[in-house]
Amino acid sequence: MDFLRPADWREALAAKAEHPDAVPIAGGTDVMVELNFDHRRPERLLDLTRIGELGEWESGGRTVRLGAGVPYTHIIERLHTELPALALASRTVGSPQIRNRGTVGGNLGAASPAGDAHPALLAAGAEVEVASVRGTRMIPVEEFYTGVKRNALAPDELIRAVHIERADGPQQFSKVGTRNAMVIAVCAFALALHPRTRTVRTGIGSAAPTPVRARAAEDFLNAALADGAFWDSGETIPPAVAREFAQLCADACDPIDDVRGSAAYRRHAVTVMARRTLGWTWQAYREGEGRAAACA
Amino acid sequence: MRVNMTVNGRPQQADDVWEGESLLYVLRERLGLPGSKNACEQGECGSCTVRLDGVPVCACLVAAGQAEGREVVTVEGLPEYAERRTSGDAGASALAPVQQAFIDAGAVQCGFCTPGLLVAADELLERTPDPSDADIREALSGNLCRCTGYEKILDAVRLAAARTSVSGEAS
């Protein structure tokens, strides 16, 4: 086995171009488990932890450009205002030790349907910046997940950063599991209110082959909120509307039965999480969070 | 491959390291530091917790080559590390305050989880000298113990915090 240790981004892209079979390793919290258990014996590892810029972020204009190698701990401590749903999701990842090493780049690289960053990225709105010696592509996060543990990366490409819309209103993340720490999601749900565009976006984890948005549910709720002038009045959302929204969220799922939960339970849990996160975020909006954006 | 790193304040070199090997394996099998324990090799139990450039991590999930040039502190180096933090130099304390507290509170049974818990608890007290119970539970949530039921471990961390703050005020 080879251990490639590029010192900067350019070297990393050159190494990946020369050795498309090289397995990138960032925090190692997925890769090392596979190596320790002999589930994977790659010819080469490509260590990304020497590349300083991957651990940095910039907050400018309407987006935060989050380096692929920023650990969850930093997102929780330093980016919870700009990226509330992602920070909430990050809090639920593994344990302190895992959050100190694990990264959003690694979560995207692994592309597990249960990855906790995904629902938050879908709800907030995000694009994945991927690059190779051939150039750079921006991939909307919805299009990044292509199948169970599959993503849109070409063999010579690496993830450099994720461009995530800065929150312009309340966001929430909810996850079902057996305990608070060290739990792979049975299913997870994120919801973001976007008062600036008067839209609501969702992200569902672990309830379909890939993380998904509940588009029909979003369309229904967007129309209901517009028709009733709710963004202006800040009135409570009628229970019937919330119920219908939650049901449409469950309809967006295509879950399986597995050791962590049955498909029926996952659907049910998604309706509960959809209703609750809508209630929490709308309450925060009523109390003023993001109201200025909607009036502007 | 060869890997160089600083372990418990001293430069160390490991040779013939396999590229897919973990930092935990290097510490235990190549550098003769068996304090960090190997229980799960998948990040679940925390018994291999060490500080990597100051940050608590599972050594079983760090590739050996990723530790090149970095600073590692294991349970073996904890007394010196804690002493350097409080008094500025490393004297001859046999045990870090958190280690003494674990003994005094009866927080050690089979002891397999203890090294990882000590490293995690010591880091908590470095960051948060007077932690709430919620702080302690959160900081230790990545460390499993199959023996104690955790209550004595919580007692030990409270005891270490109380003793450290008293000695801090006295000096």
Ligand SMILES: Cc1cc2nc3c(=O)[nH]c(=O)nc-3n(C[C@H](O)[C@H](O)[C@H](O)COP(=O)(O)OP(=O)(O)OC[C@H]3O[C@@H](n4cnc5c(N)ncnc54)[C@H](O)[C@@H]3O)c2cc1C
């Ligand atoms: C005990 C434990 C608990 C966990 N709990 C959770 C949890 O609660 N929620 C959750 O979502 N995940 C969890 N995980 C999984 C893991 O921590 C996350 O998926 C994490 O985000 C992976 O990040 P990493 O940097 O460690 O990735 P790595 O292991 O370094 O890499 C993961 C994958 O991404 C690829 N990759 C990494 N960086 C790049 C890049 N820049 N460009 C291209 N490809 C790249 C790698 O080749 C690999 O395929 C857990 C893991 C463990 C061991």
Ligand code: FES
């Ligand atoms: S041996 Fe590393 S976490 Fe269990």
Ligand code: FES
């Ligand atoms: S004392 Fe035995 S596992 Fe904790």
